[in-house]
Amino acid sequence: MNETDAFPSEIERQLKEETRIRTLMDHDAGAGLLNPYAQTKVGSDTIFAWWGRYQNAVAQDIDAVNGTIGALLEDDGTLAINAVVDEAVRKAPPVEIAAYAPLKGLPAFLDLAKSLALGDRRNELEAMGLSITATASAGGSGALYLAATNFANRGDHVLLRDRHWGPYKGFLSGCDLKVTTYPLLPESTSPYPYVDIDSFKLKLSELCKEQDKVMMWVNDPAHNPTGLSLTADGRMALLEAVMESASVNEDVGHTLLLDAAYHLYAEEPHGWADTLHEAMTNGWPWPENLLITFALSLSKSHTIYGLRTGALVSVHPDAAVTERIGTVMGVTGRQTWSAAPRVSQYTVSELHASDETGAAWSKERDRLQSLLSERRSAFIAACEELNVPLNPTHDGFFAWLEHDQPVEIAEACAQQNVFLVPLTGGVRIGLCAIPLAQIPRVAQALAHALS
Numbered sequence: 369m370n371e372t373d374a375f376p377s378e379i380e381r382q383l384k385e386e387t388r389i390r391t392l393m394d395h396d397a398g399a400g401l402l403n404p405y406a407q408t409k410v411g412s413d414t415i416f417a418w419w420g421r422y423q424n425a426v427a428q429d430i431d432a433v434n435g436t437i438g439a440l441l442e443d444d445g446t447l448a449i450n451a452v453v454d455e456a457v458r459k460a461p462p463v464e465i466a467a468y469a470p471l472k473g474l475p476a477f478l479d480l481a482k483s484l485a486l487g488d489r490r491n492e493l494e495a496m497g498l499s500i501t502a503t504a505s506a507g508g509s510g511a512l513y514l515a516a517t518n519f520a521n522r523g524d525h526v527l528l529r530d531r532h533w534g535p536y537k538g539f540l541s542g543c544d545l546k547v548t549t550y551p552l553l554p555e556s557t558s559p560y561p562y563v564d565i566d567s568f569k570l571k572l573s574e575l576c577k578e579q580d581k582v583m584m585w586v587n588d589p590a591h592n593p594t595g596l597s598l599t600a601d602g603r604m605a606l607l608e609a610v611m612e613s614a615s616v617n618e619d620v621g622h623t624l625l626l627d628a629a630y631h632l633y634a635e636e637p638h639g640w641a642d643t644l645h646e647a648m649t650n651g652w653p654w655p656e657n658l659l660i661t662f663a664l665s666l667s668k669s670h671t672i673y674g675l676r677t678g679a680l681v682s683v684h685p686d687a688a689v690t691e692r693i694g695t696v697m698g699v700t701g702r703q704t705w706s707a708a709p710r711v712s713q714y715t716v717s718e719l720h721a722s723d724e725t726g727a728a729w730s731k732e733r734d735r736l737q738s739l740l741s742e743r744r745s746a747f748i749a750a751c752e753e754l755n756v757p758l759n760p761t762h763d764g765f766f767a768w769l770e771h772d773q774p775v776e777i778a779e780a781c782a783q784q785n786v787f788l789v790p791l792t793g794g795v796r797i798g799l800c801a802i803p804l805a806q807i808p809r810v811a812q813a814l815a816h817a818l819s
């Protein structure tokens with residue numbers, strides 16, 4: 369097996385395992401052993417199921433299109449791998465592979481994580497008095513878990529947009545948290561076309577009346593599942609709303625989590641740091657009860673999905689607060705996955721410490737980003753031509769068709785051998801997996817499905 373087909377083979381193995389489990393599945397089995405929450409966990413995964421249908425079509429020699437999986441594939445269908453990272457991992461000294469990392473993460477990696485979250489603004493923000501702490505995590509998922517389990521009170525609601533990455537619910541419900549949502553897009557024309565700021569404010573003020581801690585998760589830029597990115601004005605409006613709420617509700621802790629799983633493939637990767645910088649420059653007093661935290665994932669940006677590397681990077685003006693948060697997150701990591709993998713932390717820190725390899729990584733990243741942007745531009749143009757009402761989409765791995773019958777639309781596309789993923793409220797189009805040459809077929813399939 370060569371390395372580039374290892375990933376699809378792994379998916380195939382998981383799919384077979386899922387199918388095997390599903391055929392054996394008896395939901396009552398183990399009820400005397402599993403606690404009631406564990407018994408709510410069922411193993412069917414929509415994305416894998418639709419990916420399996422694509423695989424079945426290919427096995428029958430059908431010329432099918434794969435818009436199902438959430439990994440970046442080259443136009444020939446193999447997993448896209450940033451060669452610079454791959455090479456650096458292979459050169460890591462044995463001890464960096466074998467040893468544990470420090471519990472909070474390798475210091476050089478924690479330093480890098482802050483820069484990856486905040487970009488060139490990092491130094492300015494620190495000079496303005498902001499203190500930053502980072503904790504290494506098992507991927508972006510680990511960072512989300514660290515936030516879920518530490519920043520909200522058990523039993524409370526966390527504020528999300530109504531279209532969000534499915535696993536959010538699992539991370540939150542595992543911490544006994546509920547979800548409350550506001551619409552992804554405003555219904556009427558708004559100065560902020562990509563954020564429903566009025567609904568956001570309303571929900572936030574409702575939560576502030578009921579809870580003494582409020583956590584909001586915003587996957588921006590390059591939202592999964594739509595590819596939406598907020599504009600600078602939209603970010604500022606959202607930040608203003610949160611700062612205002614924190615100032616008015618002094619006794620309510622506010623945590624704004626920015627899920628940066630795809631940010632390094634976005635046009636404005638560090639737009640949130642720019643917005644924070646602008647707010648600080650305008651002399652905004654940062655309320656003590658406000659924390660901004662970034663859930664960082666290196667899975668996509670460094671194509672090390674399987675090396676489980678990410679970080680939670682938190683920003684606050686009081687160093688005592690960030691110090692305390694660092695301790696809490698380190699202890700949580702220790703009690704959950706022990707230490708995050710060392711070899712990836714070592715490798716990426718070394719890689720970015722050198723101008724030469726740093727630039728080589730950027731060049732590869734740019735190449736991968738242009739795969740995505742070419743596919744997206746072609747898809748938007750084809751949808752426009754065929755009057756497919758695609759949602760606004762800007763960056764990252766996905767595009768989205770909002771629809772109240774997503775399964776019917778995805779089924780109709782599958783009839784045309786185009787495989788997409790029906791999710792709550794719409795159909796996800798995995799541009800990351802679709803070769804450029806097949807993009808027009810996807811728009812055509814959607815146009816037929818809609819008609």
Ligand SMILES: Cc1ncc(COP(=O)(O)O)c(C=O)c1O
Pocket residue numbers: 438506507508509510533587592627629665666667668673677678
């Ligand atoms: C929106 C979003 N957030 C976070 C993650 C977590 O990524 P990982 O745990 O693989 O680093 C993903 C992965 O698909 C994602 O789509």
